Amino acid sequence: QVQLQQSGAELVKPGTSVKLSCKASGYTFTSNHMNWIKQTTGQGLEWIGIINPGSGGTSYNVKFKGKATLTVDKSSSTAFMQLSSLTPEDSAVYYCARGINYGGYSDYWGQGVMVTVSS
Amino acid sequence: DIVLTQSPALAVSLGQRATISCKTNQNVDYYGNSYMHWYQQKPGQQPKLLIYLASNLASGIPARFSGRGSGTDFTLTIDPVEADDTATYYCQQSRNLYTFGAGTKLELK
Numbered sequence: 001q002v003q004l005q006q007s008g009a010e011l012v013k014p015g016t017s018v019k020l021s022c023k024a025s026g027y028t029f030t031s032n033h034m035n036w037i038k039q040t041t042g043q044g045l046e047w048i049g050i051i052n053p054g055s056g057g058t059s060y061n062v063k064f065k066g067k068a069t070l071t072v073d074k075s076s077s078t079a080f081m082q083l084s085s086l087t088p089e090d091s092a093v094y095y096c097a098r099g100i101n102y103g104g105y106s107d108y109w110g111q112g113v114m115v116t117v118s119s
Numbered sequence: 120d121i122v123l124t125q126s127p128a129l130a131v132s133l134g135q136r137a138t139i140s141c142k143t144n145q146n147v148d149y150y151g152n153s154y155m156h157w158y159q160q161k162p163g164q165q166p167k168l169l170i171y172l173a174s175n176l177a178s179g180i181p182a183r184f185s186g187r188g189s190g191t192d193f194t195l196t197i198d199p200v201e202a203d204d205t206a207t208y209y210c211q212q213s214r215n216l217y218t219f220g221a222g223t224k225l226e227l228k
Contacts, residue, residue, distance in 0.1 A: 035217070045166070045209055047217040061216065095165055103172060104213020105156040109165040 002026040004096050004110035011116045016086055022079040022096030022110050029077035030054035033099035035106050036070060036081045040092040050099060051079060086117045121145045121212050123220035132228045136198040139223045141210035143191045154214040157186055157195045160222075161206045169208075170195060202227065 007021040022034065036048040049060035051070040058070050067090070069082045079096055093114050097106035122144045131137045147154045153173035158166040168177040170186035173193060183204075185196045197204055205227055210220040 044221045045211075045219040047219065050217075059216070097166075100171070104154055104217060105168060105171045105211065106166075107168050107171075107177065109167070112165050 002098065002108045004098060004108055006094075006096060006110040006113045009114045009116070011118065012086055013119055014087055014117055017082055017084040018086065018115060019080055019082045020094055020096075020113055020115070022081075024077045024079065024098070027098075029072075030074060033101055034070075034072070034079040035097045035099045036068065036079075037095045037097060037106075038064075038092045039095065039112070048081070048094075053079065083115070086115075088117050091115060091117045121147065121215050121218050123210050123212060123218055125208075125210060125220040125223045127221070128224045128226065130226045130228045131200050133202060134199045136196060137200050137204070137225055139195040139197075139208050139225070141188075141193045141195070141220050143193075143212060145215070146190050147212045147214035148190055149214055153189045153193070154212055155186075155188065155193045156211045156213065158209045158211065159204075159206045160209065166209060197225075200225075200227070 003025045005023045010018050012018050030053045033050050033052050035050050038046045047061050048064045048068050049070050051058045053072045071080045093112045095109050095112045097109040124142045155173045157170040159169050160166040169180050169184050174186045207222040207224045209222045
């Protein structure tokens with residue numbers, strides 16, 4: 001069965017970076033895009049970007065360009081998102097979600113990881 | 120950006136019909152498909168896909184859930200509503216990148 005296992009909660013200091021992981025199993029990793037989504041109480045769900053694990057090609061929400069960097073490791077079927085220059089506004093739950101190519105929807109989601117930015 | 124507008128909350132009685140709307144500021148149709156999708160999220164859980172491409176039921180989702188609409192107006196219907204359906208429901212468009220509605224919280228009367 002398809003599973004997306006995300007890394008554990010992070011407590012990080014302002015100005016630093018954090019790298020989140022999302023390990024995929026139960027399907028061919030390179031056959032589907034991977035989306036990353038941010039969820040906060042105030043802003044709801046925000047799409048951050050998408051990566052094609054086969055090619056490494058990416059597309060970002062303009063709001064997150066320079067903030068988020070998406071990569072993959074095909075050998076371990078793992079997607080990563082690095083968030084840089086963290087501020088308290090980056091505190092949120094972050095999800096990875098398997099994308100359906102050409103449909104643009106996500107059929108499986110990771111459990112989410114809470115990132116807290118605080119000094 | 121394509122903006123999706125949802126009502127914040129809806130209260131219905133058990134066994135009745137719930138209709139949740141999502142309106143967009145731009146047409147999300149393209150070559151015969153409506154690029155609108157619906158998700159259910161319960162507290163502390165990740166979102167779950169319910170409906171894709173406006174009217175297609177996702178795998179494992181009960182037939183009580185249905186979606187319809189085209190262009191800029193879409194609805195998710197739950198009929199009949201069960202207690203387990205209390206959750207927040209989000210629409211999402213994928214016609215031009217991806218954006219989500221703010222969500223509609225479904226409560227029981």
